[in-house]
Amino acid sequence: MASLHLLSKVGDVRVDWDPEAVKIGDPEALAAIAEAERILAEARTTGATAFIVKDGEPARVMDEFDPQANQKVVVVPRIVGG
Amino acid sequence: MPAVLIPVVLVALVILGVLAVVCYVPRQQLAKPWNKFVDYVAAQYRAEQTARRLLRQTLGTDEYKRLEERGYLEVPSPSMPGRVYRIPYGPGRVAVYDNNRFTMSLCVQPTQWLPSGDVMLMHKLHIEANEEQYLSTANHLRFA
Numbered sequence: 001m002a003s004l005h006l007l008s009k010v011g012d013v014r015v016d017w018d019p020e021a022v023k024i025g026d027p028e029a030l031a032a033i034a035e036a037e038r039i040l041a042e043a044r045t046t047g048a049t050a051f052i053v054k055d056g057e058p059a060r061v062m063d064e065f066d067p068q069a070n071q072k073v074v075v076v077p078r079i080v081g082g
Numbered sequence: 083m084p085a086v087l088i089p090v091v092l093v094a095l096v097i098l099g100v101l102a103v104v105c106y107v108p109r110q111q112l113a114k115p116w117n118k119f120v121d122y123v124a125a126q127y128r129a130e131q132t133a134r135r136l137l138r139q140t141l142g143t144d145e146y147k148r149l150e151e152r153g154y155l156e157v158p159s160p161s162m163p164g165r166v167y168r169i170p171y172g173p174g175r176v177a178v179y180d181n182n183r184f185t186m187s188l189c190v191q192p193t194q195w196l197p198s199g200d201v202m203l204m205h206k207l208h209i210e211a212n213e214e215q216y217l218s219t220a221n222h223l224r225f226a
Contacts, residue, residue, distance in 0.1 A: 005136055007192075007203065008196070009194065009196065009197075010125070011130070011132025011135075011200065012132055012200065046193075049207075049212065056142075058210040059207045059210040059211040077194050077196070078192070079190050079204065079219055080219065081189060081190060081221040082189035082190055082191040082221055
């Protein structure tokens with residue numbers, strides 16, 4: 001199961017989907033993908049960064065969103081010096 | 083009137099004032115700000131719980147246990163051997179250790195309020211994947 005987590009004041013906004021279901025065009029999975037893409041696009045307009053997180057591996061910045069990849073994406077709001 | 087009675091009179095006046103407000107202001111209007119406050123606190127609590135759950139999932143059981151014991155998370159620098167970033171749980175600066183020696187602290191924050199668990203995850207992800215930009219964004223505090 002793949003997921004997208006947007007860090008926010010409510011903890012995190014989460015969207016889950018099955019990449020296998022996306023491959024066969026399952027409407028529910030496609031709707032989840034559309035929602036994830038919308039959240040990602042909206043966050044990126046405010047300077048957020050998306051990271052791909054895998055167990056036991058260091059995180060890496062996500063350049064392109066791949067709905068068919070079984071991965072966890074964490075979207076972090078823009079950071080500034082304190 | 084003896085001076086010693088002045089505080090007593092003042093307290094009595096405050097109590098009378100509160101009673102007057104309670105008697106004359108409709109109950110619903112009094113309950114509104116209180117409910118608002120309770121909702122705010124409950125929402126913050128829920129946000130902290132949710133953030134902690136995501137942090138635990140991301141770190142894994144062992145690392146999360148270490149975090150609970152120590153109160154901070156150590157992230158090794160991906161580009162500088164011997165450098166470790168120590169991220170506190172909750173508010174505070176990220177401490178930088180080079181070869182086990184404290185060298186500076188970094189002040190970085192998100193542009194919007196986030197629960198403590200999410201702030202910690204924010205630091206960890208940026209250090210692991212985006213260290214150069216993280217360092218250029220941070221305010222560096224060095225101690226001679």
